[in-house]
Amino acid sequence: MAKNGGIRIAIAGIGNCASSLIQGLYYYTPERCADGVVGLMHTEIGGYQPNHIRVVAAFDVDARKVGQDVNRAIFAKPNCTKVFQADIPDCGVTVQMGQVLDGISEHMANYDEDRTFVRADARELSKAEIVALLKDSKADVLLNYMPVGSEQAARFYAECALEAGCGFINNMPVFIASDKAFADRFAAAGLPIIGDDIKSQLGATITHRVLTDIFAKRGVKLLRTYQLNTGGNTDFLNMKNQDRLASKKKSKTEAVQSVAKTRMENENIHIGPSDYVPWQNDNKICFIRMEGLLFGDVPMDLELRLSVQDSPNSAGVVIDMIRCCKLALENGIGGVLAGPSAYFCKHPPVQYTDDVAYEMTEAFIRTRPALAVTAAE
16 A cells, blocks of 8 residues: 555656656556566555556646646657557546747747647746646656757756755756756755656667676777667657757767766767657667777677667656655655666766666665765765
């Protein structure tokens, strides 16, 4: 039985990632969890299973989602992720009109009705109204699912979480948790934050990091590497605008550089989204190449192709992030959660190898109060 009636979450951005997350809350029933499950790193954290999480507030700007029950909105265009749990009842939470700010790239305004955003003809809620909704809904945690490049929007929702007294999970590559000023403010408010930029369950970044770590541990000199990614969801369409990619490329590149034995020169490492292929939908295809030197300076190279459904690949990670945030709230821990941020995100305030970050996260789950760490510390 979940403590205190479960975990109440608010979501900013009802796209493919939110769709997979919400489907998962209904897919992982108590019966399925009791029988042993596929796809979860933790069936239970602190007494909470996935089905103990529920959405109590939601914000978007698309005409096909605003005004709809959130459990209907997750299946609306331009969402195109795989449907693995279609039988979902209405939850009684209506998607509200958020603030657009820089959340929509100009090139997507009239791209294709099925592929881009159709701006809702509704009044944008003010910051005060959004904060009031978060307070009235008693949301424990606010999840930020803004598109890549939405600097203003990400900071706006972080401010809303602070004013409303919510924990904050920053799933995208605008640097909030790794911004000392923001981290210190969350610590001062006694509110937990996990970020930045989610590291998927078994995606391009975690795979590239593990391979880079193997090179370092096995004495192979990594000379140069690339990671190329293609996909057909709105995230990849949004990233066709190169002006929105700076933080994304930095986040992904630093995630790999941080586990290399010797930092590579910029010209020897290329990591980032490569192209938008509409028919791929939510399928992300990643190509990794690594060139190095073995014993006797003998050359070697490695090539890997990874194909995953992008949004479900992130949802299981977010479910753990939500539960870690709730544990922090229950134990009066504010500021950046160091272990979960390093394990679940590409660009935490402090990078650790995945083995170390895993142990830090497990320790946080077991002995929570002793491991409260803020960016200021």
